[in-house]
Amino acid sequence: MDDLTLSERLRQRGVSRRGFMKFCAATASMMALPPLMIPKIAAALEKARRPSVIWLSFQECTGCTESLTRSHAPTIEGLIFDHISLDYHHTLQAAAGDGAEHAREAAMKENWGKYILVVDGSIPLGEGGNYSAIAGISNLHMLKEVAEGAAAIVSVGTCAAFGGLPMAKPNPTGAVAVSDIIKDKPIVNVPGCPPIPTVITGVLAHFLTFGRLPELDHLHRPKVFFGQSIHDRCYRRPFYERGQFAETFDDEGARKGWCLFKLGCKGPTTYNACATAKWNQGTSWPVEAGHGCIGCSEPRFWDAGGFYQALSVPHTKVGETVLTAGAAGLAIGAAAAVLNRKRKAGAVENRETITVKDLSKES
Amino acid sequence: MSAPSVEKGIQFIKAQIDAPIASFFSACVHCGLCAEACLFFTETGDPKYTPINKVEPMRRIWEREFTLFGRLKSAVGLAKPVDEDTFAEWETLVYDGCSLCGRCSLVCPVGNDISDMIRKIREGFAAAGHAPEGLIGASTRAVEIGSPMGVKLPAVMAQIKHLRDNTGLDVPVDAKGAEYLVLLSSMEIMNFPEYLEAIARIMHQAGKTWTIASNAFEATNSGIQIGVSDIARQLVLRVVEAAEGLGVKTVISPECGHAFTAIRWDGANLIGRPYKFEVKHILEVLDEFVGQGLIRTEGMEEARLTYHDPCQIARKGGVVKQPRNLLNRIASNFVEMQDTGEMNWCCGGGGGVSANERADELKLTAFNRKKAQLQALGVDTLVTACANCRLTLEEGLEENEMDIPVVGLTEMLAEYLVEDDKEKA
Amino acid sequence: MDANELLAWARGPGFDIALIIFVAGMLLRLLEVISLGKKPDLSAPRGSGVEGGLRTLLARSLPRKAVFDREPLRIINGYVLHLGFFIVLFMYGPHIALFQSILGFGWPALPSGVIDAVGAITILSLVAALVFRLNNKVMRFLSTGGDYVAWAVTLLPVLTGYLAYNHLLLPYTTMLAVHLLSVELLMVVAPFSKLTHMFSFAMARWHQGYKAGQRGVES
Numbered sequence A: 001m002d003d004l005t006l007s008e009r010l011r012q013r014g015v016s017r018r019g020f021m022k023f024c025a026a027t028a029s030m031m032a033l034p035p036l037m038i039p040k041i042a043a044a045l046e047k048a049r050r051p052s053v054i055w056l057s058f059q060e061c062t063g064c065t066e067s068l069t070r071s072h073a074p075t076i077e078g079l080i081f082d083h084i085s086l087d088y089h090h091t092l093q094a095a096a097g098d099g100a101e102h103a104r105e106a107a108m109k110e111n112w113g114k115y116i117l118v119v120d121g122s123i124p125l126g127e128g129g130n131y132s133a134i135a136g137i138s139n140l141h142m143l144k145e146v147a148e149g150a151a152a153i154v155s156v157g158t159c160a161a162f163g164g165l166p167m168a169k170p171n172p173t174g175a176v177a178v179s180d181i182i183k184d185k186p187i188v189n190v191p192g193c194p195p196i197p198t199v200i201t202g203v204l205a206h207f208l209t210f211g212r213l214p215e216l217d218h219l220h221r222p223k224v225f226f227g228q229s230i231h232d233r234c235y236r237r238p239f240y241e242r243g244q245f246a247e248t249f250d251d252e253g254a255r256k257g258w259c260l261f262k263l264g265c266k267g268p269t270t271y272n273a274c275a276t277a278k279w280n281q282g283t284s285w286p287v288e289a290g291h292g293c294i295g296c297s298e299p300r301f302w303d304a305g306g307f308y309q310a311l312s313v314p315h316t317k318v319g320e321t322v323l324t325a326g327a328a329g330l331a332i333g334a335a336a337a338v339l340n341r342k343r344k345a346g347a348v349e350n351r352e353t354i355t356v357k358d359l360s361k362e363s
Numbered sequence B: 001m002s003a004p005s006v007e008k009g010i011q012f013i014k015a016q017i018d019a020p021i022a023s024f025f026s027a028c029v030h031c032g033l034c035a036e037a038c039l040f041f042t043e044t045g046d047p048k049y050t051p052i053n054k055v056e057p058m059r060r061i062w063e064r065e066f067t068l069f070g071r072l073k074s075a076v077g078l079a080k081p082v083d084e085d086t087f088a089e090w091e092t093l094v095y096d097g098c099s100l101c102g103r104c105s106l107v108c109p110v111g112n113d114i115s116d117m118i119r120k121i122r123e124g125f126a127a128a129g130h131a132p133e134g135l136i137g138a139s140t141r142a143v144e145i146g147s148p149m150g151v152k153l154p155a156v157m158a159q160i161k162h163l164r165d166n167t168g169l170d171v172p173v174d175a176k177g178a179e180y181l182v183l184l185s186s187m188e189i190m191n192f193p194e195y196l197e198a199i200a201r202i203m204h205q206a207g208k209t210w211t212i213a214s215n216a217f218e219a220t221n222s223g224i225q226i227g228v229s230d231i232a233r234q235l236v237l238r239v240v241e242a243a244e245g246l247g248v249k250t251v252i253s254p255e256c257g258h259a260f261t262a263i264r265w266d267g268a269n270l271i272g273r274p275y276k277f278e279v280k281h282i283l284e285v286l287d288e289f290v291g292q293g294l295i296r297t298e299g300m301e302e303a304r305l306t307y308h309d310p311c312q313i314a315r316k317g318g319v320v321k322q323p324r325n326l327l328n329r330i331a332s333n334f335v336e337m338q339d340t341g342e343m344n345w346c347c348g349g350g351g352g353v354s355a356n357e358r359a360d361e362l363k364l365t366a367f368n369r370k371k372a373q374l375q376a377l378g379v380d381t382l383v384t385a386c387a388n389c390r391l392t393l394e395e396g397l398e399e400n401e402m403d404i405p406v407v408g409l410t411e412m413l414a415e416y417l418v419e420d421d422k423e424k425a
Numbered sequence C: 001m002d003a004n005e006l007l008a009w010a011r012g013p014g015f016d017i018a019l020i021i022f023v024a025g026m027l028l029r030l031l032e033v034i035s036l037g038k039k040p041d042l043s044a045p046r047g048s049g050v051e052g053g054l055r056t057l058l059a060r061s062l063p064r065k066a067v068f069d070r071e072p073l074r075i076i077n078g079y080v081l082h083l084g085f086f087i088v089l090f091m092y093g094p095h096i097a098l099f100q101s102i103l104g105f106g107w108p109a110l111p112s113g114v115i116d117a118v119g120a121i122t123i124l125s126l127v128a129a130l131v132f133r134l135n136n137k138v139m140r141f142l143s144t145g146g147d148y149v150a151w152a153v154t155l156l157p158v159l160t161g162y163l164a165y166n167h168l169l170l171p172y173t174t175m176l177a178v179h180l181l182s183v184e185l186l187m188v189v190a191p192f193s194k195l196t197h198m199f200s201f202a203m204a205r206w207h208q209g210y211k212a213g214q215r216g217v218e219s
Helices: A006-012 A017-030 A037-047 A063-068 A076-083 A097-110 A139-148 A157-162 A197-210 A237-241 A318-349 B006-016 B019-027 B033-037 B039-044 B056-066 B068-075 B084-096 B103-107 B114-127 B133-144 B153-167 B186-190 B194-206 B222-226 B229-246 B257-271 B282-291 B321-330 B357-377 B387-399 B409-415 B419-424 C003-011 C013-034 C049-059 C072-091 C093-103 C112-135 C137-142 C145-165 C172-192 C194-215
Strands: A052-057 A085-088 A115-120 A150-156 A187-190 B180-182 B250-253 B278-281 B305-308 B381-384 B406-408
Touching: A017 A037, A037 A197, A052 A097, A052 A139, A063 A157, A063 A197, A085 A097, A115 A139, A115 A157, A115 A197, A139 A150, A150 A157, A150 A197, A157 A187, A187 A197, A237 C112, A318 B006, A318 B056, A318 C013, A318 C093, B006 B056, B006 B084, B006 B114, B019 B056, B019 B114, B019 C013, B019 C194, B033 B039, B033 B103, B039 B357, B056 B068, B056 B084, B056 B114, B084 B114, B084 B357, B103 B114, B114 B222, B133 B222, B133 B229, B133 B357, B153 B186, B153 B194, B180 B194, B180 B229, B186 B194, B186 B387, B194 B282, B194 B406, B194 B409, B222 B229, B222 B257, B229 B257, B250 B257, B250 B282, B257 B278, B257 B387, B278 B282, B282 B321, B282 B409, B305 B321, B305 B357, B321 B409, B357 B387, B381 B387, B381 B409, B387 B406, B406 B409, C003 C013, C003 C172, C013 C172, C013 C194, C049 C194, C072 C093, C072 C112, C072 C145, C112 C137, C112 C145, C145 C172, C145 C194, C172 C194
Parallel strands: A052 A085, A052 A115, A115 A150, A150 A187, B180 B250, B250 B278, B305 B381, B381 B406
Antiparallel strands: none
């Protein structure tokens, strides 16, 4: 890690003061900070030194990295070359094999207690943690080892944040989230399958700018990105309010852009910034593309029922349940009916004939 | 024959619970609207007279005996008991505080026939030895003497003789093959002999053959009121046997509410088979006669008058239009009470209340409703078609110092029959 | 258990359990009633029992003037409560999706804002119903613990639905889960409370109407 500050580095690379301020404004806007904060960001960034970042990939699909590389503000290149020192990342680093592992160890040693640990993927605990290993080291062991010297941990993606797809029933590898293992470090969860790229870089930029993690919610997600539900910010919300729903993906409602609730949209229970930040440099996002939100940034989204089943519809086989219940009801009811008939018949049969002599207690 | 007991009472109530009653209890939401239809509540303001509360013992037995949840409740000791105290407490609600008028049944939003339930719970109260003395006495006289008021055949024969001597009209007795068998209520024999005379004149003008039966002149049925089906069956059988023995086509129920219910609706079910004859209320017959031109009237009553619908005849008997057709023919100043026809208010003395001396005070309190209705209308005459209503109304009017004569519709009609026929007779 | 887990349980096993108890319980109650039988009426009919049964089934939904004049507020509130509940239950898009998944067909939804307003009215109406129950001497006299339980389990789904829709009190996901759980509570309680009237009212009206129809009397 060299000792140049960010502003020095930028000047070295020929970035003007104006360009720098533009970057600061973009960062502030992305983090929903007031414009007043721009000079503060600039001041902070001017003095900031590049922190070391170690990125560990466990049970994951590389989708999070794919997403990260499509970050546009700040770009990943900008991030890597200008703001952080990404010292270890399977997919992005040039080194391989022992060389790569040595780079990790060296970075840890050099920046002990100061580096940022980014994790994507869940950690398998089954079979002694042997379901997944890197360079002969189990994920569990490597996480514990690297986390120990980290200043903070960023769990990128739903797998690292909440266990994600590997943890889906029946969870054959015994996958867990980072926060299930590491209890003594500040952890920020950036869930999503994958997470929005600018959210990943935004969290890193925040740390870089302010030297601390952004404000988090009860699931350790940055409030600024995960404070509101997709549904609340959805541009199709007015159709929901009017009771206008697409019933199929090719009906008139779908063509007219009506609400996708009935087609299984999980927007109401999903907290993420898709509706505002959008994807692919602000081009579009799932609902805009005509598909309901699948709730990928929520814990256990994989086991929360069919993606095409409305939230208000039970995700079990209701028809079968009704039949079972009906059969059970008929069986119990038939037994009760037989008992009732017997009792009633008994009461009727044993009824003595009453004459006027039987009416007074005295007689 | 065992002595009356709680166990017997419970068993009798159990035997009465059928699918309709179970559905009524399953449907009740305790909305309390039935109370607003019940004159025993509206006039006393005491919520214990809420109709559905009157069958609470039956509900407890239903829940405990015929529902799984109730059986569980009772197994863990959460069920409310039905014991001697229960019977003693509810006795006055079941008999004194209900005239079986059926108004509650018509207003129940879920459609519970509460009045029918009260009729049926009485079976258990009678079996448990909790029927009122007055009704026991009336039933005993009905079975042993032949009439709840103790009227015997000689009294009827004396009246027939008196009628023949005074008017020359004949009253056939035990005439085989007559078209109509006319029944009387003992009150008509004792208190309102005008009825028999009216019938004789009407039948004469209509040219119909008719008879009364020496072994079944009495139409009333104390068994229905006290709630003992065995006694009710015995009393109905007298009429059925007489009618079928004489081979009549139609039995005419007199101006008596519960008698009509007993012979028209309950009788066949009590004896377990349909009749071989028809049953009609006298007002139905009169309306038919008028409609067919068999009887003709002349002149109009000019006094301002109104008609009190007997509950068993109007609400429960469906005879609503007929008295109005008849009255409009013979009265020029006929006005309706506010709640009338199917939604009439009971006089307060039906369902055995008037035969139950213990309920006299309550009955008079309940009469305040009718009093208010009559005062609002300001009528000179009150017409009705039930001897029991008539007695209750007269008693209530007298008690309240209201000078309104009460007349039976049949006898009033007879007064306006065309004169020629009167003379010819 | 976090909100998502709670919601998943409410949309899964919870709903199944509630549905089984509701369906089996109601069938049990139905068979308990029907098994007691009904003797045929042997008296000569004056009219049609079936006609009378059907007529009462429908006509009894209308108030009778004689009682309406005495208790207009209670009766109007009864209509508001029931209609409000039905509108919220059957005309809200997400609810229709549920019925659609069971029945295989749906129907157009009312605007959510309308449902929101009707929900609020229904809640007020339920509160009014409780006030009536506590203040009217007949209702207070008749009321048992079961009446208050039935009231509470009816109020909860409407109230939690309203709170969820308006993002009040609890985070939406949690409130949605609570809403579903409250519906499940209603389904569990219904067969063993006076809420059976949702079905038995039809039997009761039918029986009274049938008898009235046969006798040719008003009902």
